Amino acid sequence: MYTLLSGLYKYMFQKDEYCILILGLDNAGKTTFLEQSKTRFNKNYKGMSLSKITTTVGLNIGTVDFGKARLMFWDLGGQEELQSLWDKYYAECHGVIYVIDSTDEERLSESKRAFEKMVTSEALDGVPILVLANKQDIEQGGARGHRMDGEVRRAECAPAAAAAGHHIGTAGPEHPPLVLKSSC
Template sequence: MFSLLYGKTTFLEQSKTQINQHYRGVPLNKITATVGLNIGHIHTNGLTLNFWDLGGQTELQTLWDKYYSESHAVIYVVDSSDTERLEDSKVAFDKMITNETLSGVPLLLVANKQDIPESLSLHRIKDIFFMSDELIGRREYYSVSASALNGNGVKESIEWTVAAIQRNAVNRPPLNSDE
């Protein structure tokens, strides 16, 4: 299991569509902001990935840590086009990655909405979010440029996450699909 924080339901739906062969998802243009929690599942490489798409609103962030103990990786999706909320997202990110329960858990940073011309580049997003290596700690981490709406970077994100979970199996063993 892993958490999708400050995530976009569009990223989750696009992931399920690209990985689960027979999944017929929600029309992407019908998706609204997550209020509370969305749950999704992807079956790939002998694993079942259970997504927790947690709402990013400040009042909902107090619930995030309830999911950390069962997380095998974190995918943190940043809206690269929303520069007004970027600092709030960075504060939430720092609080999340310094939580002891997530110590050593692989981290994927997704710079989403790269299809929008005004979006900050992946390089700039990385400069902002990874400026404090000591906060990230001793964990495997990676960043990817994506557009959840058109699917760019989504499959690469899931493939990296699966591989990272498998490499980190000594610290947090994943559950096999048939368990």
């Protein structure tokens, strides 16, 4: 009888949990993206002041509920020393959001190398990856952040195995980049 009631309770009230990694270089806006997502999708969550967000050392965890699904976001630190730990989380994740700071042109190649290292991991085969070109609304010295308009042909979410041929900043009719604009 207990098993029947327990199963019925789980069926009625338990949510399916999906783990989403938020990766990218330090200062790309990963924690801000997580806080904005929690504020937008959790009714009673007030959120922390964006001015109080500091560099992530380790990881931040946030949850968002959508109907019968619960998304658990794992925001991992992006410093070079911490990037070596990213692969420890791949086996547990159901999706990856890779955040690029579009205002930091000097580090775009570094971000590309980190992305390529991540996307070639066999542990991410079949895992959807979304790339966000963040901070495109920020003005620096009278000019806006590095615009990726010419590089964005279509927003797409694809398995890592398919994305192995896609590279940040390159595009062609047969290989559109995996980049979305974001102002988080």
